[in-house]
Amino acid sequence: MGDVPSDPRLNSLAKIDQVIHAPARLMILTYLYVVESADYVFLMRLTGLTWGNLATHLNKLEETGYVEVQKGFNGKKPQSTLRMTDQGRAAFRAYKKNMVQILDDLPD
Amino acid sequence: MNQPLSLKSAERKVFQTTFADGLLDIFMGCFVLLFAVAPFLSESMGDFWSSAIFLPFWGLVYLAIWLIRKYVVAPRLGTVRFSQRRKLKLRRFSLVMVVTNTLLLILGILAVIGFGKEAGSGFIDISSAYVYLLGLFLLVGFSVAAHLLDCPRFYVYGLMLALAGPVGEWLYIDYGAAHHGFPITFGFTAAVMIFTGLALFIRLLINNPPVDGQGI
Numbered sequence: 561m562g563d564v565p566s567d568p569r570l571n572s573l574a575k576i577d578q579v580i581h582a583p584a585r586l587m588i589l590t591y592l593y594v595v596e597s598a599d600y601v602f603l604m605r606l607t608g609l610t611w612g613n614l615a616t617h618l619n620k621l622e623e624t625g626y627v628e629v630q631k632g633f634n635g636k637k638p639q640s641t642l643r644m645t646d647q648g649r650a651a652f653r654a655y656k657k658n659m660v661q662i663l664d665d666l667p668d
Numbered sequence: 669m670n671q672p673l674s675l676k677s678a679e680r681k682v683f684q685t686t687f688a689d690g691l692l693d694i695f696m697g698c699f700v701l702l703f704a705v706a707p708f709l710s711e712s713m714g715d716f717w718s719s720a721i722f723l724p725f726w727g728l729v730y731l732a733i734w735l736i737r738k739y740v741v742a743p744r745l746g747t748v749r750f751s752q753r754r755k756l757k758l759r760r761f762s763l764v765m766v767v768t769n770t771l772l773l774i775l776g777i778l779a780v781i782g783f784g785k786e787a788g789s790g791f792i793d794i795s796s797a798y799v800y801l802l803g804l805f806l807l808v809g810f811s812v813a814a815h816l817l818d819c820p821r822f823y824v825y826g827l828m829l830a831l832a833g834p835v836g837e838w839l840y841i842d843y844g845a846a847h848h849g850f851p852i853t854f855g856f857t858a859a860v861m862i863f864t865g866l867a868l869f870i871r872l873l874i875n876n877p878p879v880d881g882q883g884i
Contacts, residue, residue, distance in 0.1 A: 594678050594679035595751055596749040598747070598748040601742075603746070611879070634742075
């Protein structure tokens with residue numbers, strides 16, 4: 561089999577941010593993008609993810625620098641507040657732009 | 669992710685969770701109770717105190733709702749800080765509520781003072797114009813709130829409240845209902861609001877058990 565000639569129109573596929581592209585993380589980031597901050601419980605209810613699943617994805621997003629976790633207390637109970645960083649917002653906007661371009665370029 | 673991704677709908681969904689607990693419905697229903705109960709109280713307590721007694725009542729209801737939000741709702745639904753755009757809308761809503769409640773309180777007191785007196789002898793006359801004005805005012809106030817809060821059921825409340833005055837007058841004129849029919853029409857509307865709120869709150873309790881924080 562010979563090499564398949566690359567289609568320059570599909571180059572933008574390579575630019576897709578794989579951290580954001582995972583459905584669960586995309587959901588988390590979508591909700592965090594439209595608010596200032598939220599806690600774990602709120603995100604869990606909105607996304608429908610389990611506690612463990614949510615924590616795993618948030619760890620990944622925190623490692624990448626897209627999400628910031630601020631640990632604090634609500635009375636005597638520990639409460640972590642999550643907010644999207646500026647880097648995360650920029651990456652999310654770039655992802656959105658790329659996806660729009662890719663989908664627009666696809667033939668009907 | 670069965671629904672198409674839309675930032676606008678996501679933001680709306682986040683915001684609407686705030687009113688999913690039904691507590692605002694209960695609070696507003698308790699406010700509307702003034703129009704239904706005050707006419708009865710005025711016979712024993714006098715015109716002023718029959719309305720003034722509602723201030724501590726509303727204060728207690730507000731305190732109860734604040735405590736329920738903090739200790740019952742927040743552990744189940746979590747907490748969120750909205751975007752600046754929404755915060756602006758909430759500030760506008762607060763302004764609308766302050767103006768609406770203040771004017772309604774004044775109108776309510778004037779109405780109560782007018783009740784039970786012969787036309788022309790009261791502080792104001794209970795005329796058709798007054799009833800329609802009250803209805804229109806309630807409709808506009810609730811419609812603005814419904815729009816700013818993205819909460820369509822408030823349009824229904826506004827419509828019910830707008831009709832409460834004229835329907836009450838009709839019950840009074842045609843069927844001799846006591847106190848211009850207000851206890852019936854406003855009482856019914858208050859009951860609808862309070863029971864809707866209670867139903868939403870019970871649904872929230874059933875569908876959202878408290879989440880164990882697990883230290884994170």
